[in-house]
Amino acid sequence: MERKHVREGVWREAGDEPPGADHSTKAILRRSGNQLWRLFFIQSSRNEITMDGLGFFAIIEPLIRTWTRAGEDAREVARRHLGYFNAGLYLSSAVAGVVAHLETKRARGEEIAPERIERVKSALSSVLAARANYFFEGLLIPLGLTIACIFAIYGSYLGCAIFLALYNFYHFRSRIGGYCRGLVLGEGMGGAFVARLFREERVIGACAAFISGAFAALLFAKARSAGGTGFLAWGAVLVAGSALLRRRVSLMGSIFLLAAATVLYLALYPYVVARVR
Amino acid sequence: MVSQPICGGFLTGLALGNLPDGFLAGSLLQMLFLGMIPVRGAPLPDLVLAGVAAPTLFILSLREGSVDPSARGLVLLLSLVAALLVAAGGTVAHRIGERRSPFLSNTARRAAEKGRFGLASAIHFSSLAFHFAFGFAAIAVVTAAGVPAVSGLAGMLAGKWSDPLGHLPALLPFIGAGSLLMLNLARVRILMFLAGFGIVFLIMFLRS
Numbered sequence: 069m070e071r072k073h074v075r076e077g078v079w080r081e082a083g084d085e086p087p088g089a090d091h092s093t094k095a096i097l098r099r100s101g102n103q104l105w106r107l108f109f110i111q112s113s114r115n116e117i118t119m120d121g122l123g124f125f126a127i128i129e130p131l132i133r134t135w136t137r138a139g140e141d142a143r144e145v146a147r148r149h150l151g152y153f154n155a156g157l158y159l160s161s162a163v164a165g166v167v168a169h170l171e172t173k174r175a176r177g178e179e180i181a182p183e184r185i186e187r188v189k190s191a192l193s194s195v196l197a198a199r200a201n202y203f204f205e206g207l208l209i210p211l212g213l214t215i216a217c218i219f220a221i222y223g224s225y226l227g228c229a230i231f232l233a234l235y236n237f238y239h240f241r242s243r244i245g246g247y248c249r250g251l252v253l254g255e256g257m258g259g260a261f262v263a264r265l266f267r268e269e270r271v272i273g274a275c276a277a278f279i280s281g282a283f284a285a286l287l288f289a290k291a292r293s294a295g296g297t298g299f300l301a302w303g304a305v306l307v308a309g310s311a312l313l314r315r316r317v318s319l320m321g322s323i324f325l326l327a328a329a330t331v332l333y334l335a336l337y338p339y340v341v342a343r344v345r
Numbered sequence: 346m347v348s349q350p351i352c353g354g355f356l357t358g359l360a361l362g363n364l365p366d367g368f369l370a371g372s373l374l375q376m377l378f379l380g381m382i383p384v385r386g387a388p389l390p391d392l393v394l395a396g397v398a399a400p401t402l403f404i405l406s407l408r409e410g411s412v413d414p415s416a417r418g419l420v421l422l423l424s425l426v427a428a429l430l431v432a433a434g435g436t437v438a439h440r441i442g443e444r445r446s447p448f449l450s451n452t453a454r455r456a457a458e459k460g461r462f463g464l465a466s467a468i469h470f471s472s473l474a475f476h477f478a479f480g481f482a483a484i485a486v487v488t489a490a491g492v493p494a495v496s497g498l499a500g501m502l503a504g505k506w507s508d509p510l511g512h513l514p515a516l517l518p519f520i521g522a523g524s525l526l527m528l529n530l531a532r533v534r535i536l537m538f539l540a541g542f543g544i545v546f547l548i549m550f551l552r553s
Contacts, residue, residue, distance in 0.1 A: 106466075109469075109470060109473060112469055112470060112472045112473040112476065113446060113449050113450065113453075113468070113469045113472040114443060114446075115443050115444075115446040115447045115449065115450055116443050116444055116447065117447040117450065118447065118450045121450060122449065122450045122453050122465070122468070122469045123469060125453070125457070125465060125466070125469070126465075126466040126469040126470065129462045129463070129465065129466045132462055133462075142460065142462075143457065143458055143459075143460050146457045146458075146462060146465075147454075147457065147458065150450075150453070150454050150457055150465075201383075205382045205383060206382050206528070209382075210379065210380055210382070210525070210528060213349060213351065213375060213379060214379060214525065216349075216351050216372075216375070217351065217372060217375060217376050217379060217518070217521070220351060220368065220372035220375075220376075221518070223365070223368075225355060225364075225368060227351075228351055228352055228355050231349070231351070231352075232352070273534055274533065274534065274537045276529070276534075277529040277533075277534035277535070277536075277537035277538040277541065278537045278538070278540060278541035279541060280380070280522075280525040280526070280528070280529055280538055280541065281529075281537065281538040281539060281540060281541025281542035281543070281545070282541040282542065282544070282545040283379075283522060283525065283541075284522040284525065284526070284538075284541075284542050285541070285542045285543075285544075285545035285546040285549065286545060286549070287518050287519055287522055288546065288549075289545075289546070289549040289553075290515055291515050291516065291519075294512055294515040295512055295515065299512070299515060299516060302516060302519075303516060303519045303522075306516065306519035306520055306522075306523060307519050307522050307523040307526060308523065309520075309523065310519070310520045310521075310522070310523020310524055310526075310527075311523040311524070311526050311527045314523070314524060314527050315527075319378075319381055319389070319390065320390060320429065320432075320433055322520075323377050323378075323429065323520060324429065326520045327377075327422075327425070327426075327517060327520070330513070330516050330517060331422060331510065331513075333516075334509040334510055334512055334513070334516070335506045335507070335509065335510070337509065338509060
């Protein structure tokens with residue numbers, strides 16, 4: 069069978085669409101409207117014991133009665149999905165899609181043990197959560213926010229719009245697209261999804277690093293025009309101080325320390341300069 | 346994602362009728378936390394609350410008649426400090442909430458075991474209302490207590506020494522730049538960081 073590219077989800081994946089119902093995004097959106105809006109609230113009831121377990125249940129709740137086999141109690145199916153669940157914010161939708169795929173197949177009579185569904189759910193959760201958290205929180209969000217801050221340095225609001233567009237491009241497609249891919253491809257979606265994530269990581273990571281460097285250079289240019297060499301030097305001290313303190317002091321501690329030192333510098337600088345002259 | 350301080354500042358400024366000042370406070374707070382990512386699940390300060398508190402305190406304190414316009418930098422500083430304290434307090438409140446909230450999960454489980462799946466879902470979504478109520482209540486308390494405190498302190502402390510604090514927006518963002526440097530210390534990414542720095546610095550140098 070000829071392999072073809074499937075244009076759904078965050079990333080184009082090479083895979084075979086399973087036969088059967090219409091698997092276009094539009095068709096899935098029509099069929100799964102009642103689940104899709106729930107995907108955005110998965111973290112509402114996060115707690116230390118079951119994490120997002122209740123949120124996961126709330127996503128699949130409209131489907132539970134359709135997942136029961138003849139003679140099976142829906143409460144038994146519900147009980148299986150009320151336990152611990154932690155797949156992070158972004159790709160928990162994909163896991164929900166995979167679980168929905170497997171449960172639907174099981175309800176149709178295929179030999180899929182509930183233990184296998186549980187195993188797939190926990191394995192995918194840990195893999196996708198780790199990769200997605202790094203991709204979004206370590207690369208994409210810092211990149212978008214740095215762009216927004218570059219515009220903010222010059223008093224432009226445009227950066228906010230760019231950040232929201234960049235973030236939500238991936239966010240919406242990973243939530244809705246991830247659910248659709250999981251629903252169509254089942255457990256087969258994990259490998260291709262993660263592989264594609266790795267490729268995106270490199271490009272976005274390089275862009276984030278380049279933009280961060282540009283941001284630092286613009287800060288130096290702005291500081292030079294605001295206060296001359298003294299501000300340039302203090303800017304360098306703050307960059308070095310922030311980088312060094314990061315490993316020794318807590319985040320809030322380092323911010324308070326450096327901000328206090330800056331206030332002291334700004335208050336004393338005019339007197340020191342006047343005395344030297 | 347409007348929960349980031351830069352967007353929170355924009356929206357708060359818009360709501361309070363002073364977009365430039367709201368955006369300034371929000372973006373400055375954002376720049377302090379640039380490059381900060383949660384490591385091993387450690388919670389970050391509650392930037393959602395702080396992103397609304399900083400611009401609110403800054404705008405409303407400046408509107409108080411007792412604040413001298415030359416003390417603008419000091420008011421900004423005090424608003425940011427108050428917002429950082431709110432952020433720390435918010436994190437503590439969330440941790441307490443997460444510790445206490447398993448009872449929701451247990452109640453929902455009991456409802457599901459009785460076959461009342463809709464009720465179990467409703468319990469989950471009702472906690473969203475609690476989050477919003479907590480946020481609005483916290484901001485109301487911070488505004489009510491913070492605006493008189495910030496404007497009073499600014500009135501008391503302002504003097505010739507505080508005039509240069511107007512330059513804070515030019516210096517504080519370097520703290521975020523240091524964090525970004527640490528975030529990009531890996532082999533290839535530091536090269537890209539230095540390339541971005543070098544190219545832009547050269548362009549700015551040639552332009553001046």
